[in-house]
Amino acid sequence: DAGVIQSPRHEVTEMGQEVTLRCKPISGHNSLFWYRQTMMRGLELLIYFNNNVPIDDSGMPEDRFSAKMPNASFSTLKIQPSEPRDSAVYFCATKTQVGNTEAFFGQGTRLTVV
Amino acid sequence: DQQVKQNSPSLSVQEGRISILNCDYTNSMFDYFLWYKKYPAEGPTFLISISSIKDKNEDGRFTVFLNKSAKHLSLHIVPSQPGDSAVYFCAAPRQGNLIFGKGTKLSVKP
Numbered sequence: 001d002a003g004v005i006q007s008p009r010h011e012v013t014e015m016g017q018e019v020t021l022r023c024k025p026i027s028g029h030n031s032l033f034w035y036r037q038t039m040m041r042g043l044e045l046l047i048y049f050n051n052n053v054p055i056d057d058s059g060m061p062e063d064r065f066s067a068k069m070p071n072a073s074f075s076t077l078k079i080q081p082s083e084p085r086d087s088a089v090y091f092c093a094t095k096t097q098v099g100n101t102e103a104f105f106g107q108g109t110r111l112t113v114v
Numbered sequence: 115d116q117q118v119k120q121n122s123p124s125l126s127v128q129e130g131r132i133s134i135l136n137c138d139y140t141n142s143m144f145d146y147f148l149w150y151k152k153y154p155a156e157g158p159t160f161l162i163s164i165s166s167i168k169d170k171n172e173d174g175r176f177t178v179f180l181n182k183s184a185k186h187l188s189l190h191i192v193p194s195q196p197g198d199s200a201v202y203f204c205a206a207p208r209q210g211n212l213i214f215g216k217g218t219k220l221s222v223k224p
Contacts, residue, residue, distance in 0.1 A: 004157070033211060042216030043158070043203060055210060091157055093212075100146040100165070103212055105157030 006092050006106035013113055018080040021109045023092030024073060033103060034067055034077050035091040043091070049075065050097055082113045117141045118206055120215035127222050133191040135218050137204035140185065144206040149178060149189050152201045152217070161202075162189070194222045 005024040013019050025032050033048040047057040052069045060067070064083070069075040079086055089110050095103040119138045127133045137147075145166040150158035164171040164178045164187065171178050177190045191198055201217045 031210065035214075043214040045211055045213075048211045050210060093157075097210070100163070100207055102148055102160035102163065105150075105159070107155070107157050 004092055004094050004104050004106035006090075006109050008109060009107065010110045011112070013082055013111070015083055015113055016081045017113075018078065019082045019086075019111060019113075021077040021090050021092075021111070023075045023077075023094075023106060025075070025092070025094035026104055027073070028096065029094035029104070030072065030097045031095045031103075032069060032075050033093040033095075034075070035093060035105075037089045037091060037108070046077070046090075079111075082111075084113045087112050116215075117144075117208070118204060118213050118215040120202075120204060120218050122218050123216070124219045124221070127194045127220065129196055129222055129224050130193045133189075133194045133198065133220055133222065135189040135191075135202050135204075135220065137187045137189075137215055138185060139187075139206060141206070141208070142185065144208070146207055147178070147180065147187050148205045148207075148212070149176075150203040150205060150214075152203065158203055191220075194220075196222050196224050198222050 007022045030051050034046040035043050037043050046059045047067045049069045067077045089108045091108045093103040093105045148163040149161040151161045152158040162176050180187045199222045201219045203214050203217045205212045205214045
């Protein structure tokens with residue numbers, strides 16, 4: 001398995017534009033997480049899904065952020081409109097739902113909003 | 115409310131010596147803990163874990179110790195190598211997701 005695949009690796013966009021980050025989970029993993037890493041707040045959970053259903057989106061900072069998981073092999077995180085303070089590295093991670101198993105992370109998307 | 119805390123943002127150690135990374139938690143319901151390692155421009159990767167029924171788990175140069183009464187765990191790396199230089203996160207599962215500390219940047223100097 002190729003692991004968790006995120007795209008794009010880097011995104012530079014202008015303030016006000018829509019940004020869409022993509023994630024392909026490891027096959028068979030039915031829990032998917034979106035994290036954001038910043039210097040100030042470290043790794044913070046934005047939202048997570050079990051079996052394609054959003055379970056906890058309390059970490060989504062504002063209505064400008066939305067996430068979807070239309071099927072077991074794809075998820076998106078969308079920011080519309082983007083702002084400079086959204087600049088961060090966004091990680092997708094997946095795991096099996098059962099038991100205390102580790103989550104596997106993608107390589108992240110570095111977002112810069114200018 | 116930070117349920118998993120790593121109070122040292124950075125640590126510098128000489129090659130060959132022991133590195134000790136610390137983590138404190140506040141939720142006594144946590145029963146499993148994980149350590150992740152992160153290199154620049156890469157995602158975190160799982161390193162080692164420990165269940166609350168144990169007080170120690172060892173894997174090669176890496177050992178994690180758990181002190182439940184103090185709500186404290188530590189990761190020992192011995193001997194430390196320059197390739198260990200990375201950011202280390204401790205994490206605990208809660209209601210299906212993982213709660214991470216803010217990380218400690220370890221620098222191992224040759």
